[in-house]
Amino acid sequence: MKLLHRNIFKELISIFTLSISGFMGLILIGRLLQFRDLFMGQSIGILDMAKLFAYLCPFFLLILTPIATMLSIFLVFLRMNADNEITALKSGGLSLYKLLPAPIIFCLLCTGADIFFSLYGLSWGTENFRNSLMEFARTQSQLALKPGVFNKDFPGLVFYAETVDDEKGTMSSVFVRDSTRKGMRATIVAPLGEILTDPARGRLLIHLENGRIYQQENEQLSVLKFKNYDVRIPLANILKGYDVAELRPKEMSWEKLVRISRAGDRAGDIDKTFLRKAQVEVQKRLALPVACLVLGMFAMPIACLFRGLKQQYGLLISMGLFLVYYTMLSLGVTFGESGVLTPVIGLWAPNVTFAIISIVLLKMAVMEHSFSFRLSFLKRFRRKEA
Structure with a gap:
């Protein structure tokens, strides 16, 4: 059993590393295109650009860790199911419950890492990112102010x-x-x-x-x-439109968010919309780390229920399921900020829903129910390729 759990855990780690690296690469390329005017205008070097991207990483990792966790567990157990390894283990007297320790430990580790990103990493990255931009702006302004010359670069x-x-x-x-x-x-x-x-x-x-x-x-x-x-x-000209004047709730430290959301009698001095955004952000930073555990436990029975499903299609299904989760989460954020729902209900409803579904699906998988994935349109597509 130890050997089995060790091999499952190693495979989970390898796919998780590959997934998180791929997602981060795509996002950082997108950010590079978004900040191209800023980098070219500031004449920022490669090392400084890498430092700025490193400061942005905790913000992205907070969102990417749940999907990478779900994708890793889904693909590992999908492969085991496709290679009939799960069937062989069941024939040897092992149920799916005996396979749970490795994915649970993996999900708990991912949850702990995401909690760190949520409570500490995000505020650290945001603060250093703002400070670096301000320092670049100061340096640029010094270069613009030449001795004995009237400077008209600022409107x-x-x-x-x-x-x-x-x-x-x-x-x-x-x-x-x-x-x-x-x-x-x-x-x-x-x-x-x-x-x-x-x-x-x-x-x-x-x-x-x-x-x-x-x-x-x-x-x-x-x-x-x-x-x-x-x-x-004015920083608009120097930073090419990037706004650092106002600290938004998603950029605040955990302590400051909690202090604002618990303003109590002083809540009347805070704009209601801003207060709701702060309360929503508090629940979001708690709900996303827990999503690593919920989505991971949701992915395992889903992978075991499908048979005849190749990994490329499994990847699409996994991304689609996470899109459903993220859509529910986004709706919760919108309803929470508008006051339609309380932040607790809006942000935790996706986790509760997927947790209940995962329990039902796990029982179905243990009872050896399965969905045969042999769609006619896929057969026709294969024939055309041939």
Whole structure:
């Protein structure tokens, strides 16, 4: 039995590794195409691009781990069923219940990994991804501000600095013309300035010290002195439309999400739509890891019930079943955010449904019920190929 479970477990690991690598490769290629303007505009190197993709991996792995778990178990037991290995084991006195330890342990390991991605990895990746983009934006802004040259790269803003330190980002004799506010223009002069980033708020600032603001509104002119003043640089041009200004619930840490969702009496100070999104995200980060166990246990009896099914068709069926699950999950997210359903019901209904179905299917598989997969259209397709 130990040898049997060890071999099943090894095969599960190999298919899981292959599946997760393939899915991640496809997604990262898609992201590369999506961020091509950002990478080309920022002149980001290959190592920096790899680092950014590494920060995005926990977000994708949270969703991909359940489908890879389901696909691995489905294909392994489908192969065993097609090669009559399960029939041979049954003839030797082993029931399907005796084969459960290896897939259960495998599903529990995948669930633990997905919990780590959900509670810690996602927020770590998001925070570092935002910080890296902000640092790239700061570097790009420093390169754009050349000493002794009026810079007009940012809409509504004109910058001039007599000297610019590219390493520290400090400037001297700074002049700023601000026309971003309608009906008002401001001219800001200061002896010292510095480019700063505020990753928490997604802002890039030019910090000025001990200067003056000449503000013109209609026909009135006012002069203000300041000790510290910040000019916000619009990031849309630098980051090619990528928004880092607002931290969305799916990018927040687990602790912050729980704190917002349990706002209690302070919930009135939070936008209701945002509050519902935070509550939905909390349940989603709990439901997806559990889906590894549910979908894995669902895939095993499904694979045992089908006979005469080749792996390429099994792959399509497995993807279709996960699509059904993900559609139910997406509907739960939509209904939860709109207030039609509570987040607990909307997000956990797919897991409960598939868990009940998996128990029924497992009993059918133990009683040796099966679905013969010999469809006429497949026969005709094979004849045409021949």
